[in-house]
Amino acid sequence: MDSHSTPANRPLSPFAEGLHIGNSLSREKERFVPYNAPYVGMYVCGPTVYSNVHLGNVRTFLTFDIVYRYLLHLGYRVRYVRNITDVGHLTGDTDDGEDKIGKKARLENLEPMEVVQRYTNDFHDVMRIFRILPPSIEPTATGHIVEQIGMIQKIIDNGFAYEANGSVYFDVRKYAETHDYGALSGRKIDELQNQTRALDGQDEKQDPLDFALWKKADSSHLMHWPSPWSEGFPGWHLECSVMSTKYLGKSFDIHGGGMDLKFPHHECEIAQNMGAHGPEDPVRYWIHGNMLTVNGRKMSKSEGNGFTPEELITGNHKLLEKGYSPMTVRFFMLQGHYAGTLDFSNPALQAAEKGLERLMAAWELLQGLVPSEGTDGPPDVKALRKRAYAAMNDDFNTPMLIAVLYDAVKAINSVAAGHMSIDAAGVAGLQSLFEEFANEILGLAPEGAGASDASDRSDGLMEVLCAIRAEAKSNKDWATADLIRDRLGAMGVNIKDGKDGTSWTFD
RNA sequence: GGUCUGGUGGCCGAGUGGCUAGGCUCAGCUCUGCAAAAGCUGCUACAGCGGUUCGAAUCCGCUCCAGACCUCCA
16 A cells, blocks of 8 residues: 555665665664675664553654665665563552552453454554554563563573573673663663662562563453463563574664653663673664653653544544644654654744645646756756755755755745756656655555545545636636635635646635 | 763754755745645754864763663563
8 A cells, every 4th residue: 555665676775885774772873784785784662552642652763764765765675573571560659569550450350362453453554544654563561471581591502691589680780790771761770770679579689670481460450471480570671682592693783762662661771681692792783763742841641741633633632733743744744863762842843844735736837747957957857866865865854855855845846836846857857755754655645645535526526616707707707716715625625726727725 | 889871953853074964843935716735945953171183063081951761561
């Protein structure tokens, strides 16, 4: 259905060489060189399915959607793995050891897996309306309990973990003797020492820094599995280590996730991988998407300032002045770079809405653009293309790419206005620029696209109305002409008189 | 307290040692029966203080401010 699928035989683009990625491990922009081109392995931390996803989640998955789409566009054969966390982890606000999914299940009288299924479905629906492509593999934590137990055993065998009362903890001190724990997040274990807080099971740990690989389940836990150590459940960070290794290997190219996972989640992941598999760095390029804020505050589940997609579209939320379409939101997010925070506000969203409208209008105009003569131009389509690649190659700089597209918009409109010349090759070049960069890479598409019988019919109706109005206009019957325009306008149909006749748009 | 991001014009938001980001808004003009759209023009910024430099918003130092992470979170 989407036009993203790469032909298996598409060669690697010459532009692939220029791709640079901001690697949060080195804190530098590095040229992207996969382990085994043209194959690329990418792992992204997915959602915990115990509630509806909010826009902050969407932003992160959108970030990696762009990475995925661009790698595919360049001709890479990408295996994109994005997990579903369906094992409950400890709740933050209670110390009773009850897990998140179990808690929700109890509240709603549902089976834990019923909760998981419901919010997994919700997640998939949301991804679809934002045109975020599905990954190649979407593994679940509950589907990999056996592998998780196996990895824990390896870590124990290697001397980096110990058992206590049926739980297993990772020995951070021991690990740090031979490894650089904290390299990703820039933390020093001596400084971390003082910061830790009393947590459940703290007394079982040999050191407060240690983290759980396996937790013995108490009676309140609804989700638990047998293991060599106890009836229990896997630790918070383990699933990602296990599933990335299983599907991408011990060392793979790209690991992504939200900035808030950098510590401790990703740091622990690295420790687990190296603790189990040896000294190679598990990940070559770490990419962290920054947070979405609302009025300067991070959007988060615990703050309660997140919107659901439904609230966003209907505008039915106290922080929203009106509803915004998914495509508007997607475009808005792409106007900022993924590595910076982005603030969600009504004026900003409205500006994006208008800007997108203009972009889409020009794109549509482009479909019917014919070679013509004018005093200016022609547009340098080759240069636009080059700039578009340069933008994406510079750490997926979508705002810069959008600026390039707007330069194309200006050219399209100038041609349509009769100011600028263009030849057939120029038109074709602009068309493929939009097809590749706006559609394929940015994933932008006209809303409500897709011809149906209904839209064919409404087009026909509109043509009739415009013909009547043209007749009225030629008779200088302004009253009739304006009546048609005003009444249609009230219904959300906007009439625009151009040089070559009348066109219309739907709100 | 530690770690990490940022502080850019009316708003949003890129970028960068010398060359127009872009979008939105606003004003004027062109086109138009009027409008809308579109085109053209204008409004032109880089938190503060020092330093490096022929030249810094861009590099270095300090100060101030904001946010995130350090506890589940994308």
